[in-house]
Amino acid sequence: MSGMNLDGLNESQREAVLYLDGPCLVLAGAGSGKTRVITQKIAYLINTCGYDARGIVALTFTNKAAKEMAERIKSLVDRKLMKGLIISTFHSLGVRFLREEAAHAGLKEQFSILDSNDSLGIVQEMLATTDKGRLRMVQQKISLWKNDLIMPDEAERIAETPDEIDAAHVYRSYNATLKAYQAVDFDDLVRIPAQLMMNNAEVRERWQKRVKYLLVDEYQDTNVCQYEWVKQLTGFRNMFTAVGDDDQAIYAWRGATIENLAKLTKDYKNLKLIKLEQNYRSVETVLNAANQVISKNPNLFGKKLWSNLGRGEPIQVISMDNEIAEAESVGMRISASRFERNAQWKDYAVLYRGNHQARIIEQTFRQLRIPYTISGGQSFFDKAEVRDILAYLRLIANEDDDPAFIRAVTTPRRGVGQATLTALGEFAAEKKLSLYEAVFEEELAERIAQRQLEPLRVFAKFIQTIQWRASKGKADPSQAIHPASAEELLDDILKYINYERYLYETQEERAAETRWQNVLELVGWLKRKASEDGLNLMQLVQHVALITMLERSEDDEEPDAVKLSTIHASKGLEYPYVHMIGVEEGFLPHRGKDDEYGDASKDGEALEVRIQEERRLMYVGITRAQFHLTLTWCKKRRRAREDVICEPSRFIGEMGLESGRQQLQDPYQGMSPKERLVRLKEMLQKKPGEPA
Numbered sequence: 001m002s003g004m005n006l007d008g009l010n011e012s013q014r015e016a017v018l019y020l021d022g023p024c025l026v027l028a029g030a031g032s033g034k035t036r037v038i039t040q041k042i043a044y045l046i047n048t049c050g051y052d053a054r055g056i057v058a059l060t061f062t063n064k065a066a067k068e069m070a071e072r073i074k075s076l077v078d079r080k081l082m083k084g085l086i087i088s089t090f091h092s093l094g095v096r097f098l099r100e101e102a103a104h105a106g107l108k109e110q111f112s113i114l115d116s117n118d119s120l121g122i123v124q125e126m127l128a129t130t131d132k133g134r135l136r137m138v139q140q141k142i143s144l145w146k147n148d149l150i151m152p153d154e155a156e157r158i159a160e161t162p163d164e165i166d167a168a169h170v171y172r173s174y175n176a177t178l179k180a181y182q183a184v185d186f187d188d189l190v191r192i193p194a195q196l197m198m199n200n201a202e203v204r205e206r207w208q209k210r211v212k213y214l215l216v217d218e219y220q221d222t223n224v225c226q227y228e229w230v231k232q233l234t235g236f237r238n239m240f241t242a243v244g245d246d247d248q249a250i251y252a253w254r255g256a257t258i259e260n261l262a263k264l265t266k267d268y269k270n271l272k273l274i275k276l277e278q279n280y281r282s283v284e285t286v287l288n289a290a291n292q293v294i295s296k297n298p299n300l301f302g303k304k305l306w307s308n309l310g311r312g313e314p315i316q317v318i319s320m321d322n323e324i325a326e327a328e329s330v331g332m333r334i335s336a337s338r339f340e341r342n343a344q345w346k347d348y349a350v351l352y353r354g355n356h357q358a359r360i361i362e363q364t365f366r367q368l369r370i371p372y373t374i375s376g377g378q379s380f381f382d383k384a385e386v387r388d389i390l391a392y393l394r395l396i397a398n399e400d401d402d403p404a405f406i407r408a409v410t411t412p413r414r415g416v417g418q419a420t421l422t423a424l425g426e427f428a429a430e431k432k433l434s435l436y437e438a439v440f441e442e443e444l445a446e447r448i449a450q451r452q453l454e455p456l457r458v459f460a461k462f463i464q465t466i467q468w469r470a471s472k473g474k475a476d477p478s479q480a481i482h483p484a485s486a487e488e489l490l491d492d493i494l495k496y497i498n499y500e501r502y503l504y505e506t507q508e509e510r511a512a513e514t515r516w517q518n519v520l521e522l523v524g525w526l527k528r529k530a531s532e533d534g535l536n537l538m539q540l541v542q543h544v545a546l547i548t549m550l551e552r553s554e555d556d557e558e559p560d561a562v563k564l565s566t567i568h569a570s571k572g573l574e575y576p577y578v579h580m581i582g583v584e585e586g587f588l589p590h591r592g593k594d595d596e597y598g599d600a601s602k603d604g605e606a607l608e609v610r611i612q613e614e615r616r617l618m619y620v621g622i623t624r625a626q627f628h629l630t631l632t633w634c635k636k637r638r639r640a641r642e643d644v645i646c647e648p649s650r651f652i653g654e655m656g657l658e659s660g661r662q663q664l665q666d667p668y669q670g671m672s673p674k675e676r677l678v679r680l681k682e683m684l685q686k687k688p689g690e691p692a
Helices: 011-018 034-047 063-074 090-100 116-127 132-147 152-158 162-180 188-199 201-210 224-234 259-267 284-294 323-341 355-367 384-397 402-410 418-431 435-439 442-446 450-471 486-497 499-506 509-533 537-550 604-622 650-654 673-685
Strands: 024-028 056-060 086-089 112-114 183-185 213-216 240-244 272-276 316-320 348-352 372-374 562-566 575-580 625-634 636-639 642-645 663-665
Touching (some): 011 034, 034 213, 090 188, 116 402, 132 188, 152 162, 162 183, 188 201, 224 259, 284 625, 323 575, 384 499, 402 450, 418 435, 418 450, 450 486, 499 509, 604 650
Parallel strands (some): 024 240
Antiparallel strands (some): 636 642
């Protein structure tokens, strides 16, 4: 497949693909074909410039984006030439890096990756409180400090509010606890590699020699730590392409900083700037509205999206009496539109600012029999039964993982109660051992009665046997030829736990059945992963820990259903017909919690920064629509048992819509739900094209 076919690219895209004279920033507007530029550039490096794929790294933020890139490259580059090419999320590269550099990072290769539930548990133990809000605040503060490369000493120095001082004290012992568990949290997967490369010349040189060309997607979403790591990885060569859009920077609350785009121009004097302004997604009415809104923000580089897809239908803005009317009207409009346009359910999306807004839409859609899927609901990996099974796997992969030990040894209960665990914990702390190691100590018999000790030791021996088989071979040493496969071990673990029986003993029959199906789905998925990617049990466990935190990247076919999603979660996606609901002051722009943007109410500058971020969010919402966009807002909303009067969002006024033509009243205003349904049925019985 040598030789490059750049025919399909526009002039700016082609320039971005071919530019190799130094660092390059591609400002890619919404729908301007950025994935295409990245994949074509990788193909160009390998096919035409003779780069070895092993020296090329492309970094993204989600498994989904990485997967899509890898798929596209398969059609551009010969399979044999792709060997060693890394297309991954920052965090997956972090795992790979830490496995290799474990010794330098003070970790063993089988370190555990704790998810946010585990780390919240550790914070809870230290704060000795059940106040969920306070716990999350401390957890988030520690996360933001890690993302800003701020260590406990500095955190204690800069902490000002009582909450921050609390968090700084917890931070130090939290880090020490992770070290004792031989575990890292999600933020450490990027923080430790960045700091290791900054402080360790041997590691730095090894990785800088290895990475010959780096590509980074969604650059506006990087935080201080990711920026620093990119800088370290590109090192003396400075051969990289960063692709981003300052107008779609909507993750400030997560530590992402839009300044990273501006910083590139300062840190790399010879930075080449290329703008992609042709949009291949949306009609002109949609783009004009998006351009108008975003032009009210101070602009870093200035760019204006344009499209060849024609003018398109006018955007509709509809005022509703309340959220019930809003939900019903949106449902009825989607049903009618699908019928009139001969479209599919999956051509429609309903977007909102906060997850709680979905509830009433869900109820209404169920009544109207509209199929829907919801993004950002409870993740498969958050389900108790899935976490139970994963606790066993985590412990087998890393016996120092105390949270996994506690969960596994008590599920199902084996006669190991809280008192036994407390005694074991105290003994392990004195001896500076993990809970698992402590079980094997002779002196433990002086602290714990034989009756309680027996089940602990039986459990620990089982874990030991599986570990031995995973690394050495069959249970019978005379047959130890090669380690048992992950598939074989998974079956044996499931048999030992006897989890199905435990479920039916502790749950109602229907719940037990659902949960057992989830366990079987998990195990089936793990086996597929192990065989497809050639992973042993230990590697599989780290891989799963990462998936649970990034999002479940399954190969599921998109079902034919309306997509309900927060605007944040819709970034990067597109739908022919989009309904944005709750476009009101207080919702969008969001009133803002103190912990999300600092105390904006007291500080005019902070308020302005927050409004700019919300305006970018509005821009992201608008630019999801390909052909048609409808915005709705409510005159009244129910809040805490009383009706609150609402105002349309200031962003509606900023869209520059032709007044009169696009501002509509709810056509079903004043009707009871029953009457609305009658109207809907009448509408659905009309032939397409007949007046409604």
